[in-house]
Amino acid sequence: MLEIKDLHVSVDDKAILKGIDLTVKPGEIHAIMGPNGSGKSTLAQVLAGREGYRVTQGSLRYLDSDLPPFSPEARARAGIFLAFQYPIEIPGVANAQFLRSALNSQRGYRGEPELDAFDFLEFVKGRLAMLEIDDSFLYRSLNEGFSGGEKKRNEILQMAVLEPRLAILDETDSGLDIDALKVVARGVNALRAPDRAIILVTHYQRLLEYIVPDRVHVLAEGRIVRSGDRDLALELEAKGYGWLNLRNNCEEPFIP
Amino acid sequence: MDNLELQRHLDTEYRWGFVTDIEQDTLPMGLDEDVVRLISAKKGEPAFMLDWRLKAYRHWLTMTEPTWSSVRYPAIDYQTLHYYSAPKTRDSGPKSLAEVDPELLRTYEKLGIPLAERGALAGVAVDAVFDSVSVATTFKDKLEQLGILFCPFSEAVIKYPELVQQYLGSVVPYTDNFFASLNSAVFSDGSFVYVPKGVRCPMELSTYFRINARNTGQFERTLIIADEGGYVSYLEGCTAPTRDENQLHAAVVELVALQDARIKYSTVQNWYPGDAEGRGGIYNFVTKRGDCRGERAHISWTQVETGSAITWKYPSCILRGDHSVGEFYSVALTNHHQQADTGTKMIHIGRDTRSTIVSKGIAAGYGSNAYRGLVKVLATAEGARNHTQCDSLLMSPTSAAHTFPYIEVRNPGAIVEHEATTSRIGEDQLFYLQSRGLDEEEAVNLIVNGFCKEVFKELPMEFAVEAQKLLAVSLEGAVG
Numbered sequence: 001m002l003e004i005k006d007l008h009v010s011v012d013d014k015a016i017l018k019g020i021d022l023t024v025k026p027g028e029i030h031a032i033m034g035p036n037g038s039g040k041s042t043l044a045q046v047l048a049g050r051e052g053y054r055v056t057q058g059s060l061r062y063l064d065s066d067l068p069p070f071s072p073e074a075r076a077r078a079g080i081f082l083a084f085q086y087p088i089e090i091p092g093v094a095n096a097q098f099l100r101s102a103l104n105s106q107r108g109y110r111g112e113p114e115l116d117a118f119d120f121l122e123f124v125k126g127r128l129a130m131l132e133i134d135d136s137f138l139y140r141s142l143n144e145g146f147s148g149g150e151k152k153r154n155e156i157l158q159m160a161v162l163e164p165r166l167a168i169l170d171e172t173d174s175g176l177d178i179d180a181l182k183v184v185a186r187g188v189n190a191l192r193a194p195d196r197a198i199i200l201v202t203h204y205q206r207l208l209e210y211i212v213p214d215r216v217h218v219l220a221e222g223r224i225v226r227s228g229d230r231d232l233a234l235e236l237e238a239k240g241y242g243w244l245n246l247r248n249n250c251e252e253p254f255i256p
Numbered sequence: 257m258d259n260l261e262l263q264r265h266l267d268t269e270y271r272w273g274f275v276t277d278i279e280q281d282t283l284p285m286g287l288d289e290d291v292v293r294l295i296s297a298k299k300g301e302p303a304f305m306l307d308w309r310l311k312a313y314r315h316w317l318t319m320t321e322p323t324w325s326s327v328r329y330p331a332i333d334y335q336t337l338h339y340y341s342a343p344k345t346r347d348s349g350p351k352s353l354a355e356v357d358p359e360l361l362r363t364y365e366k367l368g369i370p371l372a373e374r375g376a377l378a379g380v381a382v383d384a385v386f387d388s389v390s391v392a393t394t395f396k397d398k399l400e401q402l403g404i405l406f407c408p409f410s411e412a413v414i415k416y417p418e419l420v421q422q423y424l425g426s427v428v429p430y431t432d433n434f435f436a437s438l439n440s441a442v443f444s445d446g447s448f449v450y451v452p453k454g455v456r457c458p459m460e461l462s463t464y465f466r467i468n469a470r471n472t473g474q475f476e477r478t479l480i481i482a483d484e485g486g487y488v489s490y491l492e493g494c495t496a497p498t499r500d501e502n503q504l505h506a507a508v509v510e511l512v513a514l515q516d517a518r519i520k521y522s523t524v525q526n527w528y529p530g531d532a533e534g535r536g537g538i539y540n541f542v543t544k545r546g547d548c549r550g551e552r553a554h555i556s557w558t559q560v561e562t563g564s565a566i567t568w569k570y571p572s573c574i575l576r577g578d579h580s581v582g583e584f585y586s587v588a589l590t591n592h593h594q595q596a597d598t599g600t601k602m603i604h605i606g607r608d609t610r611s612t613i614v615s616k617g618i619a620a621g622y623g624s625n626a627y628r629g630l631v632k633v634l635a636t637a638e639g640a641r642n643h644t645q646c647d648s649l650l651m652s653p654t655s656a657a658h659t660f661p662y663i664e665v666r667n668p669g670a671i672v673e674h675e676a677t678t679s680r681i682g683e684d685q686l687f688y689l690q691s692r693g694l695d696e697e698e699a700v701n702l703i704v705n706g707f708c709k710e711v712f713k714e715l716p717m718e719f720a721v722e723a724q725k726l727l728a729v730s731l732e733g734a735v736g
Contacts, residue, residue, distance in 0.1 A: 049690075072690040098689075105692075142706075
């Protein structure tokens with residue numbers, strides 16, 4: 001599904017990713033861990049197509065296409081979803097209106113009929129129930145005045161509505177209380193399917209108590225320095241990142 | 257964001273630009289007392305009307321164009337304008353739709369005006385103003401059964417001279433300001449509405465203005481009176497064909513709400529804004545004012561201003577009656593080289609009067625957008641309250657937003673609140689929405705509509721839809 005080879009990415013002419021290799025197959029869940037500033041979020045952003053994140057070397061293939069030329073919306077329509085680490089507030093736009101616009105935009109692209117307001121409401125209410133999120137979420141302005149936890153839950157709701165083929169969760173678990181963490185886990189586990197893949201970008205292994213990954217990778221200084229199964233996450237938790245003997249290079253900026 | 261790509265989007269041409277080929281009955285250009293007399297004579301007006309026009313004209317001669325606003329434009333030579341132009345029809349105008357020039361009907365068709373059957377379905381009565389003379393009025397009978405008078409202004413002058421004489425100029429006197437005085441002297445036509453005591457007008461009344469003749473100044477005059485306990489919602493929508501020259505428009509709208517009456521006046525203004533370089537476009541100098549003349553009277557202005565090269569417009573409320581309420585909800589959008597200086601005046605005179613101002617300014621390209629508002633609380637206005645919210649959204653580094661709130665309070669018990677924000681449309685916001693599958697235009701529209709929501713919800717439903725479309729068209733790709 002996703003094949004990354006020797007990927008180098010620069011932001012403002014500064015090299016952040018310095019040769020990533022990663023293969024994600026349908027049905028898999030990968031966790032990408034690593035200390036702050038290691039390039040985790042850069043990887044998430046470059047997959048979603050954020051402007052200013054320049055691929056300088058290597059390749060990034062998704063479903064047999066080279067990803068870099070595609071706009072963020074084209075990627076979304078092709079099934080890529082990024083749950084933002086810091087979801088953006090859009091004042092005055094009701095969540096329901098936004099979700100329906102986004103869903104219909106994607107459906108239209110896939111040649112599926114648009115959902116009218118009634119069908120959409122039925123559909124989205126099913127998703128809310130599944131995630132145990134209150135219906136009132138729909139009628140609030142998109143992320144405006146949401147608490148940190150509510151914003152993250154809203155990301156998961158969007159994911160559950162848009163049903164992506166490749167979901168990337170960028171530190172969705174950070175700063176969450178246990179209830180919100182369970183919402184995230186429910187969303188991810190519900191989405192788990194043989195034709196879907198999920199990448200969890202996370203700093204802590206806490207989320208992995210609820211979601212069992214197939215592979216765990218440790219990213220440091222722009223490279224994947226170790227890969228393993230779930231046990232790697234537990235080992236990291238126990239021993240800390242220092243155990244990996246990284247040169248703690250402080251020149252690397254923290255890129256959200 | 258790729259600036260070149262954005263620029264390409266920005267250059268969306270005015271979609272409703274076309275010129276209808278209809279014979280015009282036009283006076284020679286220039287203005288003097290003879291022209292004023294001729295206009296009055298052509299309309300067969302009674303003596304009081306000519307008299308009023310002449311007084312206005314003589315007063316206008318003593319005035320100079322105002323310069324206090326932020327809009328800048330080359331000097332207007334008032335002697336090079338035509339002051340009267342009417343579509344040529346049989347003797348005294350059409351008696352029914354069948355008599356209306358088919359070319360004219362096609363023009364309305366292109367504009368999507370729900371005339372005739374479409375009007376009936378939409379529940380809209382249209383008093384269509386083509387250039388300066390009304391050519392068709394629907395639903396008149398139904399309204400007449402309720403005693404509601406809704407007709408072209410020129411017809412009201414003949415049919416209801418007492419009402420016109422009683423109320424004309426009672427809110428905006430002919431001495432009011434340079435453009436209002438000019439309008440008073442040469443106004444061509446407009447709409448007249450009278451809602452009798454205790455009557456609630458069951459449909460939205462609607463009029464569409466359209467500027468068509470070359471070099472013809474447009475001087476609309478509208479007068480709406482809601483008698484005690486009456487209610488009316490009036491919609492004004494405007495589009496105009498593409499022109500190279502600037503066209504002057506100086507309208508006057510007067511609203512009178514008596515005790516317990518309510519008038520809701522909604523405008524969607526989409527006159528030709530000029531091209532991408534700022535050539536052409538309408539100069540729109542408008543005086544709109546409502547008078548809450550009785551207790552608990554209520555006047556609401558809602559406007560969506562996307563057109564015109566220059567917009568100079570301050571729909572205002574005089575809160576004379578105790579417990580009367582004034583509201584102003586505005587979205588003003590300027591793209592390319594458009595300039596808008598718009599806002600409101602809320603004059604609190606009566607006790608416990610309340611006013612609300614919500615102004616949303618959007619500036620793109622080289623657009624300049626100014627909010628100018630006055631909240632004045634007189635000593636008599638015990639318990640007066642005002643809340644003003646004034647937000648600006650900048651879409652490009654070359655656009656500008658200004659806020660000029662004037663507050664004068666003479667009563668120590670008054671509560672006047674003012675909130676203002678200025679923000680730039682964010683790349684983060686765009687990326688967030690695009691990463692959900694919306695393209696850039698959809699994303700911009702969603703953000704802008706969210707920004708304008710508080711105003712749009714004040715518009716009648718079908719008007720709100722039109723307004724959203726209009727913003728979408730006016731802003732295609734307008735992020736830089």
